[in-house]
Amino acid sequence: AQTVTQSQPEMSVQEAETVTLSCTYDTSENNYYLFWYKQPPSRQMILVIRQEAYKQQNATENRFSVNFQKAAKSFSLKISDSQLGDTAMYFCAFSASTGAQKLVFGQGTRLTINP
Amino acid sequence: GAVVSQHPSRVICKSGTSVKIECRSLDFQATTMFWYRQFPKQSLMLMATSNEGSKATYEQGVEKDKFLINHASLTLSTLTVTSAHPEDSSFYICSAKGPMNTEAFFGQGTRLTVV
Numbered sequence: 209a210q211t212v213t214q215s216q217p218e219m220s221v222q223e224a225e226t227v228t229l230s231c232t233y234d235t236s237e238n239n240y241y242l243f244w245y246k247q248p249p250s251r252q253m254i255l256v257i258r259q260e261a262y263k264q265q266n267a268t269e270n271r272f273s274v275n276f277q278k279a280a281k282s283f284s285l286k287i288s289d290s291q292l293g294d295t296a297m298y299f300c301a302f303s304a305s306t307g308a309q310k311l312v313f314g315q316g317t318r319l320t321i322n323p
Numbered sequence: 324g325a326v327v328s329q330h331p332s333r334v335i336c337k338s339g340t341s342v343k344i345e346c347r348s349l350d351f352q353a354t355t356m357f358w359y360r361q362f363p364k365q366s367l368m369l370m371a372t373s374n375e376g377s378k379a380t381y382e383q384g385v386e387k388d389k390f391l392i393n394h395a396s397l398t399l400s401t402l403t404v405t406s407a408h409p410e411d412s413s414f415y416i417c418s419a420k421g422p423m424n425t426e427a428f429f430g431q432g433t434r435l436t437v438v
Contacts, residue, residue: 251416
């Protein structure tokens with residue numbers, strides 16, 4: 209079975225700073241996907257970024273980038289130039305690339321951006 | 324991205340009654356739908372996976388007779404909480420995935436309160 213671990217329950221940074229959220233996972237699969245989701249107070253799940261395990265290049269979406277270390281089973285999210293609207297719960301998630309492809313979520317990190 | 328609509332967004336029901344939650348994919352055919360439950364300040368817990376036209380696959384510990392899932396068409400899945408009790412009060416979220424999608428798309432969630 210796959211597991212996803214987020215070891216930082218809460219983080220807080222000042223606006224415009226850079227922040228990195230940690231995530232590790234465990235799996236015996238060779239092909240899989242990794243995701244970071246944002247859940248603001250509205251509780252709507254929003255996909256932030258996605259990484260295919262077979263790709264060595266780290267995914268980037270504007271101010272969001274990941275550091276994917278496959279051998280270490282690590283998948284951290286870096287938010288650059290943080291904004292007040294980035295305040296939310298962030299969940300790291302794993303999905304196998306075959307079968308039902310259900311998402312396995314980490315415990316979440318509550319990120320607060322202070323003005 | 325694709326749109327998934329979940330209704331109702333909030334529902335209050337009396338203990339002992341049943342309540343139905345709908346999850347619709349508006350612009351794609353959802354061959355697979357997922358139902359999650361989220362307690363306050365916790366992560367999403369997968370309850371079941373449903374494929375169109377077949378019986379849902381429930382996660383360990385989830386009562387099939389309590390949480391009835393029907394995925395009768397490629398655009399609609401329903402979750403019925405039968406004989407609801409206060410401990411069933413929670414936030415329920417659906418997600419949907421098409422055959423060509425590598426990611427699932429989330430509904431807005433339903434806050435269920437059983438009084």
